[in-house]
Amino acid sequence: MAPGLPTAMDRPHFIGIGGAGMSGIAKILAQRGAKVAGSDAKDSATAEALRALGATVHIGHAAEHLADDASCVVVSSAIRADNPELARAAELGVPVVHRSDALAALMDGARPLAVAGTHGKTTTTSMLAVALAELGLDPSYAIGGDLDAPGSNALHGDGEIFVAEADESDRSFHTYAPEVAVVLNVELDHHANYASLEEIYESFETFAGRIVPGGTLVVSADHEGARELTRRLAGAVRTVTYGEAADADVRILSVVARGLRSEVTVVLDGAELTFTVSVPGRHYASNAVAALAAGVALGVPAADLAAALAAYTGVKRRLQLKGEAAGVQVIDSYAHHPTEMTADLEAMRAAAGDARILVVFQPHLFSRTQELGKEMGQALTLADASVVLDIYPAREDPVPGVTSDLVIEAARAAGAEVSALRDPARVPDAVAGMVRPGDLVLTMGAGDVTDLGPLILDRLSK
Known part of the structure; x- marks a missing residue:
C-alpha cells in the first residue's frame, strides 16, 4: 500500500x-x-x-x-x-518546509522513482505515470506539468511506486532517496544557482549518490553530459544506459516517424521490442526509452510496459495542439532552453512536411537570456519566421542591458527572419497577418506566452 x-x-x-x-x-x-x-x-x-x-x-x-x-x-x-x-x-x-522536503516525506515508505535532467523531466515522468497506471499498478506521482486537465500533475495512488520529477534547478533533488533514478541529460542551466558546468556535475553526482543501496541509475548513453556523469560515478552505483549509442544497455535501433507519432525499436536483454510513441520527435522517443528502462529496473515486464507507453498522449505545453482555425494549427511548446527549442522545432519540421513553421517566442529569465540568448536566437533559424516578445522575468529582477534584443540580434545574424513585438496584445493580429492555410504556429517559452494560443485561434477564426 x-x-x-x-x-x-x-x-x-x-x-x-x-x-x-x-x-x-x-x-x-x-x-x-x-x-x-x-x-x-x-x-x-x-x-x-x-x-x-x-x-x-x-x-x-x-x-x-x-x-x-x-x-x-x-x-x-x-x-x-x-x-x-x-x-x-x-x-x-x-x-x-521546503517543497522538496515535503515531497520527500510523501515518498517515504514507497518505492520512489525520480526523473532528473536538464531537459525532458516532465515528459518522461508523465510517460511513466501514465504507463504504470495503464498496467493497473496505481502509482502516486508528482509532475511539473498537467497531463490532461488542470490539477492532473499529481495523484495519490494505492500502489507501491511513487514517480516524481526531480528538480535540479536549486539542488532540491538532493533531498530524495530513489530506488531508481533517471538522468536524461546534463547541461549548464539555472545560471542564478550554478556558476559552472562543474557545479552541475557535482550536483548530479550528489543526486546519484542518494540512490538507495541496491538501486539503479538509468542514464543516457547519447548525451555527452550524461556520459561524463557515468564516467565520474565509475561503478559507484548500478547503472543502466539507454540510447542510440552502440554501447547502450538498452539500445535504440530505429525511430520511424508516423505523422505525429513515432515507431521505436529497441534491443533490451538481447531481444528486439517495437512500440509506438504518440508524440513526434526523436527526443520524445528517447524519453520513452528512458521510461521503459526505468520501469524495467523496478521489475515491470518490458513487453507490458512498452505496450502501455502507447497510452501516453502528451502533457500540456509539450507540443500540445491548442486547436486549428483558418487551416492553421496552433501548438504550444514549453521549450525555453536552446536545446529544447531546437529539439521541438526539429520534431515539428519532421512532422510538418512542406508546411511553414512560425514561432512566437518569449525568452524566460534574465539570467538565462544573458547566458544563452545567442543560442536561443540560433535555434530560431529552424523556423520560417519568428516573433520575439520581451523576457518573462518569473522570480528575477531585471538585469541592466539584458533584453530580448540579445535573442533577436543573434537570430538575424544567423539568417533567421525575426521581428520584435513588445506588446503581447498585438500578437494575434501580427500572426494573422503572417500566416496562410497549412502553416503551423508555435507559441514557445516557459512564461505566459502559452496564454496567446487561444487568442491567436480566436483571431484566425474571424
Missing part, C-alpha cells in the same frame, strides 16, 4: 500553491486527508482544482491568510524572504 499522511503535514499552508511543483504536493496531501490551505498571486484553473479537493486557496499574499493552527508552511525557492505569510509563520513559530 502507498504511504499515508506525514504527521507534521496534516494542516499545511502553501505559499505559491498554484505553482506546478507546489500544487502537486498540495493535491496529494489533500487526497491523503490533510487540511490544505495556501495562497497564490492570481486565481487559476489549478487553484480551482485544489478547491474541488477541499483546499482553501487565497488569492494574493497577506499575513492573515496563514491560519493560527497551521502545522507547517511549505515554500519553494521562488518565495522571497519578505513574503508576509513567511513573516507571520516566524511570529507564530510555525515550521517552514
Whole structure:
C-alpha cells in the first residue's frame, strides 16, 4: 500500500500553491486527508482544482491568510524572504518546509522513482505515470506539468511506486532517496544557482549518490553530459544506459516517424521490442526509452510496459495542439532552453512536411537570456519566421542591458527572419497577418506566452 499522511503535514499552508511543483504536493496531501490551505498571486484553473479537493486557496499574499493552527508552511525557492505569510509563520513559530522536503516525506515508505535532467523531466515522468497506471499498478506521482486537465500533475495512488520529477534547478533533488533514478541529460542551466558546468556535475553526482543501496541509475548513453556523469560515478552505483549509442544497455535501433507519432525499436536483454510513441520527435522517443528502462529496473515486464507507453498522449505545453482555425494549427511548446527549442522545432519540421513553421517566442529569465540568448536566437533559424516578445522575468529582477534584443540580434545574424513585438496584445493580429492555410504556429517559452494560443485561434477564426 502507498504511504499515508506525514504527521507534521496534516494542516499545511502553501505559499505559491498554484505553482506546478507546489500544487502537486498540495493535491496529494489533500487526497491523503490533510487540511490544505495556501495562497497564490492570481486565481487559476489549478487553484480551482485544489478547491474541488477541499483546499482553501487565497488569492494574493497577506499575513492573515496563514491560519493560527497551521502545522507547517511549505515554500519553494521562488518565495522571497519578505513574503508576509513567511513573516507571520516566524511570529507564530510555525515550521517552514521546503517543497522538496515535503515531497520527500510523501515518498517515504514507497518505492520512489525520480526523473532528473536538464531537459525532458516532465515528459518522461508523465510517460511513466501514465504507463504504470495503464498496467493497473496505481502509482502516486508528482509532475511539473498537467497531463490532461488542470490539477492532473499529481495523484495519490494505492500502489507501491511513487514517480516524481526531480528538480535540479536549486539542488532540491538532493533531498530524495530513489530506488531508481533517471538522468536524461546534463547541461549548464539555472545560471542564478550554478556558476559552472562543474557545479552541475557535482550536483548530479550528489543526486546519484542518494540512490538507495541496491538501486539503479538509468542514464543516457547519447548525451555527452550524461556520459561524463557515468564516467565520474565509475561503478559507484548500478547503472543502466539507454540510447542510440552502440554501447547502450538498452539500445535504440530505429525511430520511424508516423505523422505525429513515432515507431521505436529497441534491443533490451538481447531481444528486439517495437512500440509506438504518440508524440513526434526523436527526443520524445528517447524519453520513452528512458521510461521503459526505468520501469524495467523496478521489475515491470518490458513487453507490458512498452505496450502501455502507447497510452501516453502528451502533457500540456509539450507540443500540445491548442486547436486549428483558418487551416492553421496552433501548438504550444514549453521549450525555453536552446536545446529544447531546437529539439521541438526539429520534431515539428519532421512532422510538418512542406508546411511553414512560425514561432512566437518569449525568452524566460534574465539570467538565462544573458547566458544563452545567442543560442536561443540560433535555434530560431529552424523556423520560417519568428516573433520575439520581451523576457518573462518569473522570480528575477531585471538585469541592466539584458533584453530580448540579445535573442533577436543573434537570430538575424544567423539568417533567421525575426521581428520584435513588445506588446503581447498585438500578437494575434501580427500572426494573422503572417500566416496562410497549412502553416503551423508555435507559441514557445516557459512564461505566459502559452496564454496567446487561444487568442491567436480566436483571431484566425474571424
